[in-house]
Amino acid sequence: MAINLVFLGRLEDAAGGGSRTIPLVPSIDAVLDGLEPGLASALRGPRVKLAVNGILLQDKDAPVLKDGDEIAFLPPVSGG
Amino acid sequence: MAINLVFLGRLEDAAGGGSRTIPLVPSIDAVLDGLEPGLASALRGPRVKLAVNGILLQDKDAPVLKDGDEIAFLPPVSGG
């Protein structure tokens, strides 16, 4: 029972790698609470978007996580 | 002592050929007066521009012609 985290762009540096597998927890808040404080703070940044299994989350979404889910943390895209 | 006339676009059809050499006359009016009336009328059309030796004439220009001059009759360009 695990979920996969994906860190894009500069968040890859903050996480020390592009992805990480962690034990299943029920919510995104629980995921963040289980990470190093510096990384959790970067992932909670106001311009970081989240996608669960390739679907972008809207502001108020609080999905219940299940085994095998992939959460991607997406900083602002770099543009031109 | 001659001048060369060049007929572009549809004026080539009106003249029956792309160019013609005629004896030197002193003015453009004299050139036109010496041509077939139908052709002269087409060349006097309001949208036909003239160039003498590659220089476009302005509305009021009335150049004195000399041996070897080339007069081009330019209908509107065709565009796109």
Place this chain on the structure above:
Amino acid sequence: MSDVRLLADPFDPARELAAFTAARPEAGGVVSFLGQVRAGGGVEALELQHYGPLTLPAMQDLAGRVRGRWDLDGLLVIHRSGVMMPGDPIVLVAAAARHRRDAFAAADFAMDHLKSESWFWKREKADGEWRWIEPRDQDFEDIARWG
């Protein structure tokens, strides 16, 4: 219809554009934009990172919006990911249309939106160090032109 590709390896823009044009003899005009890694300025390499579940689907969605907005005979969108060197092609957009205005507007719109909205994260290597690139205000101004 539209040809939208996300490539991890180098591509030949001249060949792609020639094939695209040859397949559309009924189009009067083809407008293309080619973006390449700029030489000079000290950038030694550029890397574009993408996220599989989002990047290509969003490019395809953009192509659909462009097709819906202008009357085109064809639309080509090719974008690189991965590490590129100065002079390497990054992106090729081509729009074929009966009318020149449509082709220009479609290619221009597609580029503005690709640059500002696409799921790519860019880093540059200079003096041996990789550095992530943040968004530019210009991109938001570009996209605002289209209302």
Place this chain on the structure above:
Amino acid sequence: MSDVRLLADPFDPARELAAFTAARPEAGGVVSFLGQVRAGGGVEALELQHYGPLTLPAMQDLAGRVRGRWDLDGLLVIHRSGVMMPGDPIVLVAAAARHRRDAFAAADFAMDHLKSESWFWKREKADGEWRWIEPRDQDFEDIARWG
């Protein structure tokens, strides 16, 4: 500086564009427009007539105006004269620039002015008959956009 050519024989736009781009590695982007003889619609051939003392000098003058108006790394203008068949390239314009906006605007402006102002007379062959083409109102509207 600018590469402006009036050609009586066919040319290969892909090769021209590749050479133009390769020579400008410092440009971030290249916008091109390729106009070709449209297939379909019953046109069997197209002829563009030019007048030597005016046509190429005016194209060079236009290129100079484009260079003065936008900050470009290069400008390519190739135009055919003579008889062309469906699918044959007629005109290729390419603008290379550090900034994408400049390249788009320069190519767009150059095409609008080439189409409306250049000293070319066009006739088309359909059903075995040649017919001269008169100016289109659209061309004057296009050029009026630039003020």
